[in-house]
Amino acid sequence: MIFRMFLPITFASTIAASVVFGEGLGDAGKGTKIFSKCKSCHRIGNGAINRVGPHLNGIFGRKAGTIVGFAYSKSMVRAGVDGLVWTAETLDAYLENPKSLVSKTRMNFRGLKNPQARADLLAFLRGYSDEPINIPEAEPTATKTDLKIDPAILTIKGDPEYGEYLSGECKTCHQSGGEDDGIPAITKWPEEDFAIAMHAYKQKLRQHPVMQMMAGRLSDEEIAALAAYFKDHE
Amino acid sequence: MKMNRRSFIGTVTAATATLSAPMVMGSGKPRVVIVGGGAGGATAARYIAKDSKGGIEVTLIEPSRAYYTCFFSNLYIGGLRDINSISHSYGTLATNGVNVVHDWAIGVDRAAKTVSLAGGGTVPYDKLILSPGIDFVEGAVEGWDTSAQNAMPHAYKAGSQTELLKAQIMAMPQGGTFAMVAPPNPFRCPPGPYERVSMVAHLLKANNATAKIIVADPKPKFSKMSLFQEGWAEHYEGMIDWIGEDFGGGNVSVDPAAMTVTIDGEVTKVDACNVIPAMKAGHIAHLAGVTDGNWAPVNSADMSTKADPDVYVLGDSSQQGDMPKSGFSANSQAKVCANAVRGALTGSKVFPAKFSNTCWSLIEINDGVKVGATYQATPEKIAKVDGFISKAGETAEVRKATYEESVGWYTGITADMFG
Numbered sequence: 001m002i003f004r005m006f007l008p009i010t011f012a013s014t015i016a017a018s019v020v021f022g023e024g025l026g027d028a029g030k031g032t033k034i035f036s037k038c039k040s041c042h043r044i045g046n047g048a049i050n051r052v053g054p055h056l057n058g059i060f061g062r063k064a065g066t067i068v069g070f071a072y073s074k075s076m077v078r079a080g081v082d083g084l085v086w087t088a089e090t091l092d093a094y095l096e097n098p099k100s101l102v103s104k105t106r107m108n109f110r111g112l113k114n115p116q117a118r119a120d121l122l123a124f125l126r127g128y129s130d131e132p133i134n135i136p137e138a139e140p141t142a143t144k145t146d147l148k149i150d151p152a153i154l155t156i157k158g159d160p161e162y163g164e165y166l167s168g169e170c171k172t173c174h175q176s177g178g179e180d181d182g183i184p185a186i187t188k189w190p191e192e193d194f195a196i197a198m199h200a201y202k203q204k205l206r207q208h209p210v211m212q213m214m215a216g217r218l219s220d221e222e223i224a225a226l227a228a229y230f231k232d233h234e
Numbered sequence: 235m236k237m238n239r240r241s242f243i244g245t246v247t248a249a250t251a252t253l254s255a256p257m258v259m260g261s262g263k264p265r266v267v268i269v270g271g272g273a274g275g276a277t278a279a280r281y282i283a284k285d286s287k288g289g290i291e292v293t294l295i296e297p298s299r300a301y302y303t304c305f306f307s308n309l310y311i312g313g314l315r316d317i318n319s320i321s322h323s324y325g326t327l328a329t330n331g332v333n334v335v336h337d338w339a340i341g342v343d344r345a346a347k348t349v350s351l352a353g354g355g356t357v358p359y360d361k362l363i364l365s366p367g368i369d370f371v372e373g374a375v376e377g378w379d380t381s382a383q384n385a386m387p388h389a390y391k392a393g394s395q396t397e398l399l400k401a402q403i404m405a406m407p408q409g410g411t412f413a414m415v416a417p418p419n420p421f422r423c424p425p426g427p428y429e430r431v432s433m434v435a436h437l438l439k440a441n442n443a444t445a446k447i448i449v450a451d452p453k454p455k456f457s458k459m460s461l462f463q464e465g466w467a468e469h470y471e472g473m474i475d476w477i478g479e480d481f482g483g484g485n486v487s488v489d490p491a492a493m494t495v496t497i498d499g500e501v502t503k504v505d506a507c508n509v510i511p512a513m514k515a516g517h518i519a520h521l522a523g524v525t526d527g528n529w530a531p532v533n534s535a536d537m538s539t540k541a542d543p544d545v546y547v548l549g550d551s552s553q554q555g556d557m558p559k560s561g562f563s564a565n566s567q568a569k570v571c572a573n574a575v576r577g578a579l580t581g582s583k584v585f586p587a588k589f590s591n592t593c594w595s596l597i598e599i600n601d602g603v604k605v606g607a608t609y610q611a612t613p614e615k616i617a618k619v620d621g622f623i624s625k626a627g628e629t630a631e632v633r634k635a636t637y638e639e640s641v642g643w644y645t646g647i648t649a650d651m652f653g
């Protein structure tokens with residue numbers, strides 16, 4: 001059976017680094033093959049148990065980090081507490097770059113950069129969720145879209161001097177030495193991951209209210225400046 | 235190449251000279267003097283010294299050798315922190331290029347651009363930053379003045395006052411009464427008195443469960459009121475009696491000798507009493523002549539005073555607009571000010587002002603709440619842009635995470651202030 005879905009356009013268009021989706025539909029059949037990348041750690045289907053990663057039955061609509069008996073990272077539990085729920089949007093972001101959505105996730109997986117592969121995989125995963133929520137179904141009139149995404153936001157060259165000034169606001173809470181003590185460390189992140197994470201707060205995809213507020217008023221240039229500064233910060 | 239090398243050596247020598255002899259004149263470098271080594275002053279000193287890389291001579295005047303943070307001092311009262319954990323020294327600032335002078339500033343001559351010290355002598359400045367915190371308005375609570383602060387502590391400047399208050403609460407007889415006289419607006423740390431009530435209740439619940447708490451408050455409402463009241467009902471049922479303006483909470487007098495509190499004509503004998511009087515800018519800001527009424531009006535873009543472009547006021551003493559008087563705010567303002575002062579003195583780039591604040595409060599162990607906002611500089615004032623507040627009825631795990639976050643913030647901000 002082939003399951004068809006639409007990509008989460010709003011999210012992808014502003015956050016994802018990818019450029020153009022020729023095909024907006026996910027194919028669960030193809031997703032089965034892609035799931036082989038996950039199999040070493042995750043089980044899915046009848047009687048699936050937790051392995052290195054938690055089982056993925058019923059993942060859609062589930063709060064992050066909530067399978068009882070699985071030892072999640074503090075970051076993942078925290079993300080769930082802050083309100084992260086697995087939907088097409090959030091799963092797409094997590095699978096594209098796990099650490100940009102959940103900073104210190106234990107999931108040792110580099111991410112699936114290909115948006116079509118993610119769409120196919122999501123279609124596959126969704127088949128194992130009883131109550132799939134939040135998945136935009138294909139409008140009958142919109143079976144195919146050529147979506148142009150402006151990658152410019154992520155290519156802005158940040159001014160590290162401006163970033164250093166702006167970072168003063170971050171350092172009231174985030175320790176500049178990079179210690180992680182109740183509040184996560186933010187130093188030495190790859191620039192793009194940093195920018196994506198900040199844009200995810202700005203779009204209210206990442207949940208934390210303080211961070212949504214702080215990121216909410218940063219311009220694209222300012223986010224780039226911070227990313228440029230923290231990348232090298234000792 | 236030669237030029238560079240020589241001037242580099244010159245800078246190092248000058249910096250060393252300044253460290254060992256704070257009042258040496260004529261090093262030729264611009265001089266910034268900062269009065270008060272708290273949330274605003276320590277941050278400003280650290281950032282100016284750090285970012286100017288020796289290009290500015292930075293002198294910090296602060297009488298105490300140890301700074302006890304008011305933030306988390308309520309947690310000390312509640313028994314969650316020991317007193318040493320809220321004490322910070324100026325050692326790291328001193329080794330990082332800040333001239334720390336342990337003395338009181340007793341006067342400012344704005345024409346001569348000097349600050350005079352209690353220990354004698356004057357310190358010249360090109361730019362002066364005052365961050366002296368608060369002092370109390372005389373006669374604000376009938377029957378109380380600072381000579382009564384041992385019988386009825388304010389504990390609103392942390393340290394021995396905080397320890398005294400805790401000792402008095404611990405010494406209350408079983409079933410005794412603790413009273414708080416809360417301050418009118420504006421005052422430092424709007425949720426501070428109510429976090430304190432929570433922590434006193436926490437302490438009493440464990441040691442003296444039949445004790446009572448009375449709060450006389452001149453205000454009809456207070457910061458995070460519904461969250462506190464929800465928490466008090468849940469954790470300390472029947473223990474706390476908050477008497478607001480509507481019930482005569484503002485009509486209050488105390489008798490420290492007799493240990494009585496009179497609220498709206500009704501006299502109550504109390505066993506411990508925390509009087510938090512109305513506040514005003516630290517005395518030195520008044521002496522400097524930069525105040526108007528109780529506070530020092532400042533320009534929102536750089537925290538310079540309306541009275542004198544070379545004198546800046548940070549933190550609690552300033553009258554800036556919408557920001558609450560908090561350690562977070564003072565730290566935020568200090569960084570904007572440091573950037574502007576450095577720019578004015580050395581021509582470094584000045585970036586637009588951005589301010590923010592978040593205040594966490596602890597209601598009971600692992601039951602933390604928070605309120606916060608971002609601010610921008612407008613021609614009239616520092617104006618609120620956007621904000622949030624914890625919600626009533628949040629789950630226990632959210633509240634616990636909020637508390638843990640506040641612990642992280644404490645470590646973060648104290649490192650940001652003192653290095």
Ligand SMILES: Cc1cc2nc3c(=O)[nH]c(=O)nc-3n(C[C@H](O)[C@H](O)[C@H](O)COP(=O)(O)OP(=O)(O)OC[C@H]3O[C@@H](n4cnc5c(N)ncnc54)[C@H](O)[C@@H]3O)c2cc1C
Binds near residue numbers: 295298306366593
């Ligand atoms: C119980 C309580 C709880 C609080 N909790 C929080 C909280 O959780 N979060 C938060 O953000 N804020 C909190 N605050 C508020 C916070 O402590 C203040 O807003 C903050 O310290 C203000 O910084 P400041 O630089 O203006 O003054 P201060 O930090 O008070 O520093 C002033 C310094 O100036 C020195 N000084 C004064 N006069 C002179 C002089 N003439 N010469 C030399 N030095 C002088 C003093 O010794 C002092 O060290 C709390 C306050 C209280 C009382």
